[in-house]
Amino acid sequence: MKLGYHLGYWSAGPPEGAREAILTAEELGFDSVWTAEGYGSDAFTPLAWWGAATSRVTLGTNIVQMSARTPTATAMAAMTLDHLSGGRFVLGLGASGPQVVEGWYGQPYPKPLARTREYVDIVRKVVAREQPVSHDGATFSLPLTGDGTTGLGKPLKATVHPLRTHIPIFLAAEGPKNVALSAEICDGWLPLFFSPKSDGFYRAALESGFAARGGRPPEFEVAASVPVIVHDDVEKAADLIRPSLALYIGGMGAKTANFHHDVFARMGYEDVADKVQDLYLGGRKAEAAAAIPTRLVEDTSLIGPPAKIRDELAAWEETVVTTLLLRGDSALLRTVAGILS
Template structure:
């Protein structure tokens, strides 16, 4: 059975307390895991640590912590600490993000994101094992680092986010799971072959690699409002968040549409970009409408062979009450 997780918008909530309350609500509603992002605004560690204190059963995780703003050793320490704080409920999700975030916000050179992600995952896993870390890579060379506290038991899994074939292959080869973001239903099915190939290259069982698919959801009594919010959200990512999501959609057989949405957004015609998503793409990438309609659409994503968990994400334009209404409507 496919798990149903929830993706909590860290930066969009009025207060930290409001955000953590959403994690508490998610647990009460029966969600399997609450994922916390980190982009700008609040960091990801503090909300998870606070949520770990206020919840008892729901899984907690980062989706994603980027591999440029913290060193691999610090990410390992953080994962060990959050695993302890949550009594074994933590899962670390990492990824390279993109040049806009890494270079403009963190002042780091983007470089080779695949290599940096691989080295980060390898070092984090060595740190979490509790043994002295000896590592000589292209980006990182460590000698003698070791957790002063006991190694976490159980060891928290390490997932990787990835868009292109090589990034997904890397997740299968080195990580414990893959986070799929901004995919159509057909597109994610194609990338699963890359994940399996990566697992085989790493002499690992492909069935052990956990696939978590993000689906933008909005379920409101005002179904038209819900559909508009999801279409706007998808258009924003394809048109306004650099070229990675645009190119990822193009690889999924929607090249002309991807560029048309991107170009419309870039020239300031956001209404047209949203209309294109609404008519051509929304049902392939999201679940929106009345509660009954949105739940029915979500089940199509859950039926994808090879997907282990769906995490429900909320459109960026939704207010706290609309987020709550959707969370209740889409609960397991």
């Protein structure tokens, strides 16, 4: 498996040491560097700013939220970054969830699968630049016509000639239908909370998408974000991850629509996920974190002494994952690279 570095999205401000960590990742031979966005920092700007100091590593978004931009605006940013990076850009997209889409972006959240399919299709048309872009779908219409419009819109072709007429698109997905869609229409899948014990489930979803596509493309990638904590005490290592898991299982979404909660329920932790969610939404965040068993952390992370991490890596190498995306500072990257190499 290849190694990548995931900066994630910002909390209160820019992460300290980000540029140094990116340069360390490139020095160590990491394959890729990724940024993210939630409802604070955006994904494109940090990637361009810090990525400008690199020369080899792939630069990707994990993820750009589709509701934040029209498909044409996303395609414009993708072509721009691809030019500036010399063809090193990968566009990672995701639908996010209704709390963010409707609460932050003020956009509706119906039929995310159909919306994603249209979105990717339009981005592909813009980047290919074969003809003026038009699209007549249930979600997007180019040009826009009808009541409330001037009627003056017309199909347009990007003024910029793309460096590559096919920029790789990866889809962030957790549910089986979304995972299958990534295999059907995209160049890669970006899983969150992947576990080797769920490999069969995800492998079947991917195969379903490949079948609809007419076969697996030769360079399809699966880049999974995997927390890695090197520590002689496994419990203390797990404690460093529990608060983040509690946030996603309990608070990243409404009680009736939390896709992260559903991932762990499918993994066999439905009772745990329900308890964590109830505690978190009830304001008892510390108790929610404490309710997460160590075995759940170990299922989705690599934690503990170097020898334990190295032994457990074998299970990951047998899965559909092609790249492990690590988080941390430059010192951690050096340590983990030494363990995993």
